[in-house]
Amino acid sequence: MIDKVFNKSITKQFEFDEEVASVFDDMLNRSVPFYKEMQRLSINFACNFLNENDKVYDLGCSTASTLIELSKHCIHNLQLIGIDNSEAMLNRASKKAKAFGVDINLINADLHDVSYDDAKLILSNYTLQFIRPLQREKLVKKIYDSLQEKGIFIFSEKVISSNSTLNKQSIDEYYEFKKTQGYSEFEISQKREALENVLIPYTEEENKKMILDAGFSHCETIFKWVNFATFIAIKK
Ligand SMILES: Nc1ncnc2c1ncn2[C@@H]1O[C@H](C[S@+](CC[C@H]([NH3+])C(=O)[O-])CC(=O)[O-])[C@@H](O)[C@H]1O
Ligand SMILES: O=C(O)C(=O)Cc1ccccc1
Known part of the structure; x- marks a missing residue:
């Protein structure tokens, strides 16, 4: 289905x-530049x-x-384990996994409340940005502790620039991208407002730190388009 969520007053x-x-799948494909390419790269590096x-x-x-x-x-x-705290998302995940014949253990929980025992790979594309700072740092520490030796963490984030001129230009470029994806200025500004204080981006340097x-x-950046970045982190 086509994303028209922000076509009305919110x-x-x-x-x-x-x-x-x-x-959601349409929203992500049209809102995250090169989403499919970022997903392909995450998977190739992971494999x-x-x-x-x-x-x-x-x-x-x-x-x-992604799974x-x-x-x-x-x-x-x-052994595939997917965690999310949105029941609506997991209902769709379950139907899709069944349709593709893929066995995934789907867990409805807050990311802070589950343990990621014995993980070889932890993926998290465009999700840490929704976790409040401090909690985010705590979660990343938990991710590190849960990984096996030589385990891998691949994640993607919307990022900001510490240079205000470049930051403004990045936002403008992103809005141009959204327009090419068929979103109107009204939809773009409505979503921007709805995401205020919900999506909290770090700079690329803050993420690496x-x-x-x-x-x-x-920790390395394996993909970047203006203000969207994918990182790979390796545990010794
Ligand atoms: N505290 C939390 N606990 C559990 N889940 C959460 C929490 N906060 C947010 N979520 C969940 O994180 C997901 C973020 S979307 C990820 C896209 C996916 N990775 C993809 O590549 O298709 C990214 C986006 O919409 O920008 C949503 O499904 C939330 O319910
Ligand atoms: O659409 C936006 O404005 C974004 O910042 C990225 C995004 C993409 C999909 C869901 C939530 C945020």
């Missing part, structure tokens, strides 16, 4: 409710590190697109 903050879930029966967690799995694609592309059998402070030995 007074509430952005939520991952039934209305958003019902159009390179995975072995038979490894445990893979997707934090903020939404409709499970389903991963299972299609990886030559190994994997958070990762290294948690204990990871290496």
Whole structure:
């Protein structure tokens, strides 16, 4: 279904409710520049590190697109676990996983409340940005502690620039991108307002610092388009 969520006047903050879930795949494809390419790269980098029966967690799995694609592309059998606290998203995830014949353990929980035991790979695309600072740092520490030795954390985030001129230009570029995706100025500004104080982006440097402070030995940007970035972090 086509995303028209912000075509009408909205007074509430952005939520991952039934209305958003019902159009979510279209929303993500049209709101995140190069979403498919970012997903393809995350999966390719991930596959390179995975072995038979490894445990893979997707934090903020939404409709499970990434885990389903991963299972299609990886030559190994994997234990797939998707965590999200939106029931509407998980209902769709469950239907999609069944349709694609992929076995995923879907858990409805807050990311702070579950343990990610013995993980080889933890994925989290465009989700940490919704976790409040301090809690986010705590969560990344938990991710680090849960990973096996040489475990991998791949995540994507909307980022900001510490240079105000470049930051403004990045926002303008992003809005031009959204217009090319068929969103009107009204929809763009409505969503911007709804996301205020809900989506809290860090700079690329702040993201890397958070990762290294948690204990990871290496963190690299594997993809970036203006203010959207994908990182890979490696545990020693
Ligand atoms: N505290 C939380 N606990 C659990 N889930 C949460 C929490 N906060 C947010 N979520 C969940 O994180 C997901 C973020 S969307 C991820 C896209 C996906 N990774 C994809 O590549 O398809 C990104 C976006 O919409 O920008 C939503 O499904 C929320 O319900
Ligand atoms: O659409 C936006 O304005 C964004 O900042 C990115 C985004 C994409 C999909 C869901 C939530 C936020």
